[in-house]
Amino acid sequence: MQAPVGTTFVGMPAFPDAARDALGDPVLRHNLAHATGTIRDKRARVVAEVDDWEDLRVDGAAVKDTALADLGTHLLALESALTARGARVHWARDAAEANAIVAGIAKGHGVDEVVKVKSMATQEIGLNEALEAEGIAAWETDLAELIVQLGEDRPSHILVPAIHRNRAEIRAIFRDRMAAAGRPAPDDLTDEPAELAAAARLHLREKFLRARMAVSGANFAVADSGTLVVVESEGNGRMCLTLPEVLVSVVGIEKVVPTWDDLGTMLRLLPRSSTGERMNPYTSTWAGVTPGDGPQEMHVVLLDNGRTRALADEVGRQALRCIRCSACLNVCPVYERTGGHAYGSVYPGPIGAILNPLLQGPGSSAWVDSLPYASSLCGACYEVCPVRIDIPSVLVDLRAQVVDAKRIVPDVSAADSGVRPRQRPAAPSPQSLAMKGAAMTFASARRLGLAERFAGVGTSLARRLPWLPGVSAWAGARDLPQAPAESFRRWWRRTDGGRR
Amino acid sequence: MRVALQVTCLNDALFPHVGQAVVTLLRRLGVDVEFPEAQTCCGQPMVNTGYLDEAVPAVRSFVSAFSSYDAVVTPSGSCAGSARHQHGLVARRSGDAGLQAAVASLSPRVYELTEFLVDVLGVTDVGASYPHEVTYHPTCHSLRMLGVGDRPRRLLEEVRGLRLRELPYADQCCGFGGTFAVKNADTSIAMGADKVRHVRETGAEVLVAGDSSCLMHLGGLMERQRSGVRTMHLAEVLAAQE
Amino acid sequence: MTSAREEILARVHAATAEAVAPERPALAPSGPVDVDLFAERVADYEAVVERCAPEEVTERVAARVAGLRVVVPDGLPFAVAGSVADDGLVAADLDALDGVVTTATVGIAETGTIVLDHGPGQGRRALTLVPDLHVCVVRADQVVADVPDAVRRLDPARAQTWISGPSATSDIELSRVEGVHGPRTLHVLLTR
Ligand code: SF4
Numbered sequence: 001m002q003a004p005v006g007t008t009f010v011g012m013p014a015f016p017d018a019a020r021d022a023l024g025d026p027v028l029r030h031n032l033a034h035a036t037g038t039i040r041d042k043r044a045r046v047v048a049e050v051d052d053w054e055d056l057r058v059d060g061a062a063v064k065d066t067a068l069a070d071l072g073t074h075l076l077a078l079e080s081a082l083t084a085r086g087a088r089v090h091w092a093r094d095a096a097e098a099n100a101i102v103a104g105i106a107k108g109h110g111v112d113e114v115v116k117v118k119s120m121a122t123q124e125i126g127l128n129e130a131l132e133a134e135g136i137a138a139w140e141t142d143l144a145e146l147i148v149q150l151g152e153d154r155p156s157h158i159l160v161p162a163i164h165r166n167r168a169e170i171r172a173i174f175r176d177r178m179a180a181a182g183r184p185a186p187d188d189l190t191d192e193p194a195e196l197a198a199a200a201r202l203h204l205r206e207k208f209l210r211a212r213m214a215v216s217g218a219n220f221a222v223a224d225s226g227t228l229v230v231v232e233s234e235g236n237g238r239m240c241l242t243l244p245e246v247l248v249s250v251v252g253i254e255k256v257v258p259t260w261d262d263l264g265t266m267l268r269l270l271p272r273s274s275t276g277e278r279m280n281p282y283t284s285t286w287a288g289v290t291p292g293d294g295p296q297e298m299h300v301v302l303l304d305n306g307r308t309r310a311l312a313d314e315v316g317r318q319a320l321r322c323i324r325c326s327a328c329l330n331v332c333p334v335y336e337r338t339g340g341h342a343y344g345s346v347y348p349g350p351i352g353a354i355l356n357p358l359l360q361g362p363g364s365s366a367w368v369d370s371l372p373y374a375s376s377l378c379g380a381c382y383e384v385c386p387v388r389i390d391i392p393s394v395l396v397d398l399r400a401q402v403v404d405a406k407r408i409v410p411d412v413s414a415a416d417s418g419v420r421p422r423q424r425p426a427a428p429s430p431q432s433l434a435m436k437g438a439a440m441t442f443a444s445a446r447r448l449g450l451a452e453r454f455a456g457v458g459t460s461l462a463r464r465l466p467w468l469p470g471v472s473a474w475a476g477a478r479d480l481p482q483a484p485a486e487s488f489r490r491w492w493r494r495t496d497g498g499r500r
Numbered sequence: 501m502r503v504a505l506q507v508t509c510l511n512d513a514l515f516p517h518v519g520q521a522v523v524t525l526l527r528r529l530g531v532d533v534e535f536p537e538a539q540t541c542c543g544q545p546m547v548n549t550g551y552l553d554e555a556v557p558a559v560r561s562f563v564s565a566f567s568s569y570d571a572v573v574t575p576s577g578s579c580a581g582s583a584r585h586q587h588g589l590v591a592r593r594s595g596d597a598g599l600q601a602a603v604a605s606l607s608p609r610v611y612e613l614t615e616f617l618v619d620v621l622g623v624t625d626v627g628a629s630y631p632h633e634v635t636y637h638p639t640c641h642s643l644r645m646l647g648v649g650d651r652p653r654r655l656l657e658e659v660r661g662l663r664l665r666e667l668p669y670a671d672q673c674c675g676f677g678g679t680f681a682v683k684n685a686d687t688s689i690a691m692g693a694d695k696v697r698h699v700r701e702t703g704a705e706v707l708v709a710g711d712s713s714c715l716m717h718l719g720g721l722m723e724r725q726r727s728g729v730r731t732m733h734l735a736e737v738l739a740a741q742e
Numbered sequence: 743m744t745s746a747r748e749e750i751l752a753r754v755h756a757a758t759a760e761a762v763a764p765e766r767p768a769l770a771p772s773g774p775v776d777v778d779l780f781a782e783r784v785a786d787y788e789a790v791v792e793r794c795a796p797e798e799v800t801e802r803v804a805a806r807v808a809g810l811r812v813v814v815p816d817g818l819p820f821a822v823a824g825s826v827a828d829d830g831l832v833a834a835d836l837d838a839l840d841g842v843v844t845t846a847t848v849g850i851a852e853t854g855t856i857v858l859d860h861g862p863g864q865g866r867r868a869l870t871l872v873p874d875l876h877v878c879v880v881r882a883d884q885v886v887a888d889v890p891d892a893v894r895r896l897d898p899a900r901a902q903t904w905i906s907g908p909s910a911t912s913d914i915e916l917s918r919v920e921g922v923h924g925p926r927t928l929h930v931l932l933t934r
Contacts, residue, residue: 020686031915038916051768062766070752070763085899091747143922144913160913167914188929193914197922204923209833225898235871235909235924242867243833253750260898264890265769267904271853275912278783279853279889282924284867290901293866304746308753317761333673337690374684376677376691377548379644392645396586399550433681435551442509442540443557445565452513473685478692478720481514488507488516492535498523 005133010483012344019338028164032339039330042276043384050272055399058271061388064321067223067254068311068325068447074223074256081226085288087298092250094305099130101301102215102248106136109246111213117230117237118142119217120158121250121303123346127215136214139181139207141236143200148491156340159274164339167191178203204236214240214295214414218251219323220266221300224259227287228300231270231280241284247295252303254311266323269386274325306359309385315397316358321387322351328381328391334374343371350381356395362398364404372398388452403432445489452487503533504566506574506583506610508712509541512651515712521739522575522613525628528739529621533573539653540566542574543590544582551595551677559590563602571620572610576711576736577642579676580612585645612642613735614651614710624654630740631661635704637695637718639711640673652710659737665702668692676717692721700727710734745933772887776851780885781932783854787907788920789928796933799879803843806877806929810840815869817862820844820879833872841925843876847902848892849885850930854907856860856880856930857892859900867903878905881933 022028047053067074072271079089092098106114114131116122116138128138128149140149147162151173162170171191178185179487183203186478188277189195216237220229228249230237241247257266258260271280289298316457329349340348344367353371360368372395381391406429429434441451474480486494494500503526526533543558562583566572572581584607609703617623623708636656642648654662670691675681675691682688695718699707707722707729709715719731744752749807784790794802800820813836824857845863846856856878858864870876886892888899896902909924920926 016686017683017926022728023686023690035881035916039912042916044755044930055767055769058767059769062764066763066766067913069758069763071758072751075751075754091745091750092750093746097746141923142913143911147913159739160916162913163916165830170914193917194921196914197911205837207922209837222898225896226780233909233911234911234922236922238867238903239923242871253754261890263894267893268889277857278786279850279904281906281908281910284902285898285904287899290860290866293860294868302750304750308750308757311754315755333675333691334687337694338689342835350544354794372550373680374687376640376675376680376688378640378673378677380640380671380673383644383845396548396550396589397867399548400552401550403550405553425865431549432551435546435549435554438541439547439551439554439557442543442561445538445540445561448509448512448540473682473721475723476685477689478717479723480720481716484514486516488512488519488535489537491516491520492629493537495534498520 013365014366015342015344015374016370017460018342018344019374022338022342027166027331029337031164031166033158036336036473039276043273043327043330046272046276049278050268055386056265056268057386059265060386061321063257063265064387067256067258068133068317071253071256071311074258075253077223078221078226078256079302082288084196085226087226087288087300090299090301092301092303092305098125098301098303098305099127102127102250103131103133103134103136105246105248105299106131106213107134109213110137113137113211114213114215115139115141115211115240115244116205117214117216117232117240119215119250120144120346122215123155125250125303125305139204141204141207141240142232143197143234146204147173149335150181151172154341154443155346156322157329158347158349158351162250164341166253167193167196170196171426174199182206195496208239208243211244212238213246213248214244215248216240216247218249218255219270220257221251221255222260222263223256225287226259226382227285229263230284232283233275233281233409235282235317238282238284242294244295246297248299248301249439249494250301250303253307270323273327273384273386277490303332309361310355310358313358316354316394318389319351319354319358321389322355323387327384327386331380331384333378333380334376343374350375350391351389354398357398357402363400368441369402406432449487449489452489501570502568503531503571504564504569505533505535506542506566506572506579507535507537507575508574508579510712510716511575514716515733518575518712518733518735521733521735522573525528525626525735525739526573528627529617529623531621535570535607536547536565536569541735542579542582544586547582547586547590552590555590556594557604559587560599562587563599563606565625567602567606570609571616572606573613573616574610575613575733576713577612577639577646577648578711578713580615581641581645583607587689592673612641612646612648612710614648614655615646618651619656625658626655626738628660628738628740629660630737630742632706633663634666634706634708634737635667635699635702637667637674637699637707637709637714638670639709639714642696642710655734655738658709661742662737665704667702668698674714674715674718678713681717688717689721692717696725696727699729705730707731708734708737745908747893755760755793772852773804774890776887777882777885777932778852780849780854783851784856784907784930786854787910787928789907789930792929793932793934796881799931799933802931803877803879807843808842809930812841812875812877813839813869813873814841814843814862815865818845819863833868834874836868838875841877842869843877844870844879845879846878846884848895849880850889850892851885852888855892856895856905858903858905859896861900861901866902870903874925875927877929877931877933879931899928
């Protein structure tokens, strides 16, 4: 398998092709159905305990929208609060800048390894690979990330990156691969989850005790107090945030919440939505350097990498409210069947289907353009999202952007000549021809009536439903409905609505 | 009250008996429903595929067909959802202020069939009898976009002789999803296959839902499997007097 | 050349020029503090909860850590016989110890959470992390009803650790396993 580079996995095929492989893997489908089913039930139980859950969601959305509406001000407040408490703040426009900053700090301290807290932002920018290229080993310390890293695999879930692996597979990975990375797995390792976790504990402990530098992300960055927050379960986060001398936190600019009190809402929403617990085992907060306690040198890298692009998208902006709980993945019927790899990004599932196009721009690749279509628009994601991201509406809006991007293709030859690029229409696809045909047909009832008349028994579905082309794709596993002798319209006219 | 039937393009072309059932049902309840012949399609297939410009003519025809009515009833959660939640988008895109105003005034008067029966007519016993084992799949757009809640269930529970079998994982999508059914056919079929398995587990003879599109997808899968389970639109069950 | 900082801020300003902050809804205030609920919810995480009178603390702690090598932070308001003081222990030293005894700052009833702000009696963060047993004394008057009440009581300028049960993971088939990197045993003494 290919290693992730940057936001996307290199050479990613469009979603339908990637999904086909996953759908044909019965072990994967079993693992996913089992895992998502378990977490869905857990979430439902703890959410039902909270009487004002719906109000809480509204408030969670409002906290993040408040932050985003005046993001510049909050970022500056965050920067000055952090700086006042002895942290150094860096800004990174893109993945390359962020990686260079982190690598530079590591080299400045002469370290050849760092320990890492699970962080979506650092995965997004491909930090591990960038550090490796500089001769610095980045050790993932979250259990699932460790499984993925040792297995030279790719993450397939936001919260549980190894959700596609079952215990037997994990045992095999530990047994075969741990030794090369440090302390080997015990010889008598079984596939009991408790034993597997104990093996990880021993394997990683020597790294925690030895590491001089750690890299983290942050779940929240509180603007008014300069406090960073990491929410976790295993204690690997605490190890990384506490034991090394140097801590670098890579924080997406959308992680800002305006005030400390806002955490009252966010920390009620996140654990229940995420792991289905009332509270996660450990939450660490820190505001700069604490003399005599924890890392005495701290850096915070504020990362854009497409976030300002998403922020400028009026409909899509709400995706920046995301707190990466993964509830939308767990309820998604598409994700449940295809798994995360088919989405081709560290952000899979419903949020990935909108976030990747928003960060990269519709029209930027066939893969990006396929993602907004990787949904049946069933709306289950919106229903569970703790910050009420209306994912179906954003998907529909992005589909329109994908189509619009193809309507007009910039003339590249004129692009650098200084003249305003001329634009020419792209060659129409079968889909766009079908849609144009449908537009014509549906413009007038008379035309629709004629179309129906001439689409006799046995004619293609496409003739009867101008918007549904691709009969072969339909008929692979589904019988076509019997065409009726006459349309409703004709029946109404012939019988005067059944009165004759 | 002048009431219009929006039969939907799908029922018009492929499932006219669903439209006929709505007519029978509403007449029995004293509503002289009309069928404005200027209607075509709500435009949802185009909107949901990203073709907003192409949806404008459909929305125009929708508005011109239905604006003069007090209520528009449609046997589809999906088309009602489209009229209520997407026509505004399309109208804005058209840049036509007149169309925007017309949509804003018409949208709230569009009802999915069970909403019309329960909320506007105030009935749950529609005088139907259908002595069969039935299971009910709540379609996503009626469930989540419109929030029809337990209305279909309350209506079904009053149907004489009908035995309702609980559908496991009922609120999971069937995998139709409009053009998703062909653009992501493999995933769509995998979702549908699981739904069909749950339907078959109930032992029901008939699968009932409020959207012909989902039924076409599930029915196509069940026929291919020779499952022996029939599909029926909710309107047909509510119209039945067996 | 503009700096990354200037450029990002400029993009942010351009993107949010029209944006307005929404209204926040009024949330229902938390109910009364229920100390029994706190005990129950802490125990739900497979932590051990023992309730006792304040004057019994010394004795109960001694019983729990008997025969173990435990470290205690400065400012612990009671003595732990045979304990090691935290004077310049490095992580490897802590790793060689069996446990730690501390107090706490806040307890949250609804979620069964204990919050340390690492003030006197709680020690620096590594103390309650590396050893495998954490004995934590919480006073009933430190317990609040829910998360927002705790947030309001806490000082954002201080490093904090929120603890809900022992370290755990659900990364293997989403079945919960207690005890990964943090203390595998959490023992809470709740005093009246
Ligand atoms: S989109 Fe919502 S549900 Fe999905 S991960 Fe983000 S916050 Fe969670």
